[in-house]
Amino acid sequence: MKPLDIVQSAQGETMGTFWSVRAVMQAERSLASQVAGIQAVLDLVDGQMSTYKSSSSLSRFNAAPAGTWHVLPAECFEVVKHALQVARDSDGAYDPTVGPLVNLWGFGPDGARREPPSRASIEAARERIGWWRLKLDASTHSLYQPGGVYLDLSSVAKGYSVDLVGRFLDAAGIDAWLVEVGGEMKGKGSKPDGSPWRIGIERPGAASGAVQYADQLSQVVCLTGRAIATSGDYRRQFAAEGVTYSHHIDPRTGRPVPQTVASVSVLAGEAMQADPMGTLMTVLGPEQGMAYAKDRGLAVMFIVHGANGLEEYLSPAFEAALAS
Structure with a gap:
């Protein structure tokens, strides 16, 4: 038997x-x-x-003096290389050197804040941002620290x-x-009855882990042979003087992105591919983000704050994935 x-x-x-x-x-x-x-x-x-552990390979690089090369473990090098490729392809809308701004706005290891930072401190942090300042040596898995660069790979x-x-x-x-x-997921193979792994995409506003009803789900997708990453503005944020500030920081402006996008879900073959795309789509916003996704055949779903509540926008590749 x-x-x-x-x-x-x-x-x-x-x-x-x-x-x-x-x-x-x-x-x-x-x-x-x-x-x-x-x-x-x-x-x-x-x-x-981790940027929260001073002993991590990344933290040691971030604290290194200017003009030094650092050999990274194979896994860390692979992630840095991919992050820099996304930065290059997006002209810096996604930038893993955004760490100083993430910390300044209270979403990093420096701790939370209750009011926005000053314009001067934002401009000082922006001086340290720039993916193009980094150099990689694939033959030795080395990364060049030009001085003041603080990588944040949380995305x-x-x-x-x-x-x-x-x-x-x-x-x-x-x-x-x-x-x-x-919240980042990937599936392979089938369940014992032959059915695929299916997951529901949570509608923004449901408490974490508390989705109990079908109307709290936006879409249900099959994850067999693919990964999904979802980025949302409703979990990490703070409010000051009637303005809500999201943890998604636009590296080009130094400020949190406008509260237009409630969440973005991205499907890809690998979770490492999907994860930073969620951040990039949020920074680009629904119009530029959807154009970027369509040009590259990316499977993306935006949930945005519209005039009549939450509205969904699906790229052709995402619609095709739902049908498969």
Whole structure:
């Protein structure tokens, strides 16, 4: 008799958020035996790319003196390289060197704030921004610190960690799984009954983890063989004198983006590809962002604050994904 396959679950904490794995395994095998390995993968990413840990590879680079080269671990180098490629392709609308502005506005390790920073401090931080100032040496996995550059990989590291956990599960002989890290997700294979992994995209305004009804979901998508990342303005923000400031900072202006986009969801083959696209789409806004997505065949869904409430805009690639 063929061993029975069942869906097993595991979860934990990482990067200030939560992770979960659902995996199809034979009943006599236990996903619990893989938890230590999954956690080790996530700890590896956090230990290399956290701006909250002074001992991380990224923090050591950020604190390095001007004119120095630094060898990065392979994983960190891969993420930095991808982030800089997105920055180049978007003409700096996405920029991983935005860290000084993220910290200044109270969304980084320096702690929260209750009022916007001064114009002078914003301009001083902007002097340190610029992806083009960095140099990569692929032969040695080295990154050049020109002086004052502070990388923030929070918009891509979680997505990368999802991919890395997927690779770990593949290596462990687990062929069907759904991985989530802080809202970034990726699925592979099918459930025991042959159905695909399906997830609902939360409508902005529902409490985290509290979606109970279908009308709190915007769309339901199949994640078999693809990843999704969702960025929203409704989780990390602060208000001062009647103005709400989002954690999404436009590196070109030094200020949070206007409160037009409620959320953006991006589908891609890898979570590392989808994750920074959510940030980029939010910075570009619905019109420029949708044009960017259509030009490149990206699967993007905007939920925006319209005159009559929340409105959805789907790129052709996203609509095609819903139909598949």
